[in-house]
Amino acid sequence: MLYLADSNLESKVVAWAVHDGTGRQKTMSGDSDRPPYETGLDALLDGWRLFQFSQLVPEPVGGEFRTSYLKYEFAFEQIVDLDG
Amino acid sequence: MAERGHHLTTPEMARFVARGFLRFDALVPDELNQRFLAEVQAGPPAGNPAGTPLPDCYPKSVVREIVRLPRLEGVIESLVGPNPRFDHHGIHFNPPAAVLEEKGLRVLAQHTHQDSTIDPRLAFDIQIFYFPHEVTPEMAGTRFVPGSHLRVVSEAAVGRYQNILGQQKVTCPAGSVFVFHHGLWHGGEVNRSDRTRFMLKIRLNPSVRQCRLWNTDDLVPEMAAPQPIFDPTRLGTADPDDIQTILCTPEPWFEFDTGRLEFIARTRLWRYLLGDDSFDAHYWLTRLENEPVA
Numbered sequence: 001m002l003y004l005a006d007s008n009l010e011s012k013v014v015a016w017a018v019h020d021g022t023g024r025q026k027t028m029s030g031d032s033d034r035p036p037y038e039t040g041l042d043a044l045l046d047g048w049r050l051f052q053f054s055q056l057v058p059e060p061v062g063g064e065f066r067t068s069y070l071k072y073e074f075a076f077e078q079i080v081d082l083d084g
Numbered sequence: 085m086a087e088r089g090h091h092l093t094t095p096e097m098a099r100f101v102a103r104g105f106l107r108f109d110a111l112v113p114d115e116l117n118q119r120f121l122a123e124v125q126a127g128p129p130a131g132n133p134a135g136t137p138l139p140d141c142y143p144k145s146v147v148r149e150i151v152r153l154p155r156l157e158g159v160i161e162s163l164v165g166p167n168p169r170f171d172h173h174g175i176h177f178n179p180p181a182a183v184l185e186e187k188g189l190r191v192l193a194q195h196t197h198q199d200s201t202i203d204p205r206l207a208f209d210i211q212i213f214y215f216p217h218e219v220t221p222e223m224a225g226t227r228f229v230p231g232s233h234l235r236v237v238s239e240a241a242v243g244r245y246q247n248i249l250g251q252q253k254v255t256c257p258a259g260s261v262f263v264f265h266h267g268l269w270h271g272g273e274v275n276r277s278d279r280t281r282f283m284l285k286i287r288l289n290p291s292v293r294q295c296r297l298w299n300t301d302d303l304v305p306e307m308a309a310p311q312p313i314f315d316p317t318r319l320g321t322a323d324p325d326d327i328q329t330i331l332c333t334p335e336p337w338f339e340f341d342t343g344r345l346e347f348i349a350r351t352r353l354w355r356y357l358l359g360d361d362s363f364d365a366h367y368w369l370t371r372l373e374n375e376p377v378a
Contacts, residue, residue, distance in 0.1 A: 003245065006340045014337040017246035029193040029246045030227040030253065030273050066204075067235045067345050070245065 002040050004072040007056055009040040015070055022082060040074050048076035085166055090158025091299035094307070095325040097162060101353050102330050104233030104265040108159070112150055112259035117216040119146040124216075124282060128175040137167045138288060147284065150214065159263060162298035163210050164290040171209060171287035178223075178281040181274050194272035195243030196229065199287070204236050206356045207294055209266040214284040218258045223281045224273035225254030226262070231335035233267035234349040242269055250336035295359040313366045327354070328365040344368065 003015035013035040018027045037043045044050060052075040059066075092100070100106050112120075123129060129145035138160070142148035150156065160168060181191045199211065219225040229248050253273055254262060264270065266287070275281045296303075307327045312318060322329040331350045334343045351365045364370045 001244065005338075011340070013249070014339060015245045015248040017244055027246065028274070029195050029243070029271055030224075030251065031193070032247050033251065035247070035249060065345050065348055067342050067349060068237050069235075069242065071339055071342060 002035075002037065002043060002074045002076065003070040004040050004074060007053075007072050009044070009050070009053075009074065011072070012039055013037055022080060043074075043076050048078055050074060050076050086154055086158035086161050088299050088301070090154045091297075092159060092162035093299055094302045094327065095330060097298045097357070098327045098330040098354065100163065100263070100265065101357065102333060102350050103230045103335070104268040105228065105230065106159070106263045107256070108155065108261045108263075110257045110259045111155055111261045112153065112214065112216070114258060116146055116150055116153075117259045120150065120214075120216045120284070121282065124175055124177075124284075129173075131173055132170045134169075134171055135289075136170045137291070138170055139167060141170045147286075151212075151286070156212075156261060159261075160210070160212075160288065163208075163263065163294070164288050165292035165294065165297050167291050168210075168288040169291050171289050173284060173286045176272065176281070176283040176285065178272060178275045178283075180278050180280065181276055182278070191274055193227070193274050195240055196227070196245055196248070196269050196271045197240040197243060198232075198235075198237055198267055198269055200239070200266065202236060202238050203267060206353060207290060208233075208353075209287055209289050211264040211266060211268075212284075212286045212288065213254070213262040213264065214286075215254065215256055215260045215262075216258060216282055216284070219254055219256050219260075219281065220277060221253075221255050222277040223255075223275050223279075225256070225281065225283065226270050227251055227253045227273050228262075228264070228268055228270040229335075229337065230268075231338065231346065232269035233265035234346060234353065235267065235269075237269075248337045294357055296357070308360075308363045310364075310370075311366065331365040332368075348372075 001017040002013050005011040005014050016035050018036065020027065054071060054073040096106060123146055129142060129147055132141040138151060184191050213226060215225060229251050311328060331354060332347045338346060347365060348368050351369055355361050355363050
């Protein structure tokens with residue numbers, strides 16, 4: 001999961017999370033201070049498949065200036081061969 | 085009441101508004117640190133009923149002496165006023181990961197969260213994080229995200245963000261105190277050292293309107309004067325203690341668009357603390373409030 005500075009995949013990574021379904025890599029909150037990629041595009045170039053990204057939702061009337069969750073979430077996956 | 089010289093200065097107060105925390109290294113003398121550690125290892129200090137004025141709390145604990153240290157008392161008064169209300173406290177014991185792993189327990193860092201629940205107030209509580217012994221990088225104290233405190237979120241809903249650019253992890257000498265805005269995102273780290281980590285967290289509520297409670301002797305009208313903005317000739321020339329500069333300095337994790345909303349949120353909080361709705365930082369609110377009628 002990469003969280004970018006704006007809705008463009010070329011923008012910089014500002015937050016991230018990694019979950020390894022093979023169990024080979026254990027990850028947790030706070031385990032890295034440097035993002036795995038500088039931009040979302042860099043993840044694509046490294047072989048990750050983008051399968052979901054957040055919608056652009058207009059700010060609600062009356063709440064235009066409220067900040068909350070990170071807005072630009074991009075979900076990537078890699079399929080690996082466990083027997084390989 | 086603390087003496088005026090122990091209160092926060094205006095730039096310190098602005099940094100709290102902008103970043104959501106202040107740190108004071110080795111603020112508590114070692115004699116009190118040792119007494120606190122002996123006390124918690126004999127049995128943690130009793131809590132106080134929620135809403136108790138802080139001066140009436142901890143009648144039998146060294147914590148009463150700690151919160152009455154002149155500098156800490158001045159910091160507390162600057163943020164939540166005299167006689168703030170005790171909300172609750174937590175004594176955090178964090179044993180070495182190796183001890184937990186030997187017992188077959190799964191070792192995981194605490195997910196990032198905002199304490200309590202959704203809290204959209206301008207008024208704020210503070211959380212005092214007191215570290216009675218040195219916290220080394222291996223001990224990895226509390227992880228926190230500077231500038232996250234004004235985001236209105238629901239407690240652990242932010243847990244999916246494993247890492248955020250610019251996050252900090254507390255390492256500090258013994259007796260250090262961090263003071264957090266109640267909204268600051270944080271989480272406990274895994275202790276990879278060979279000794280148990282202790283930390284006392286106390287949440288305090290204001291009992292007075294939070295307006296000009298700090299040492300305002302350095303507060304001058306020039307701080308609110310309009311400045312040239314987006315001016316390339318001024319890049320890198322800003323006074324680091326300039327209030328508008330402090331309020332408009334982004335964190336590394338700020339998104340491009342919502343980063344500007346953070347400047348606006350900080351400016352609105354600063355207006356609240358000043359009791360002056362005409363204050364602006366770098367024209368962000370003045371532009372939006374300009375609706376000529378004739």
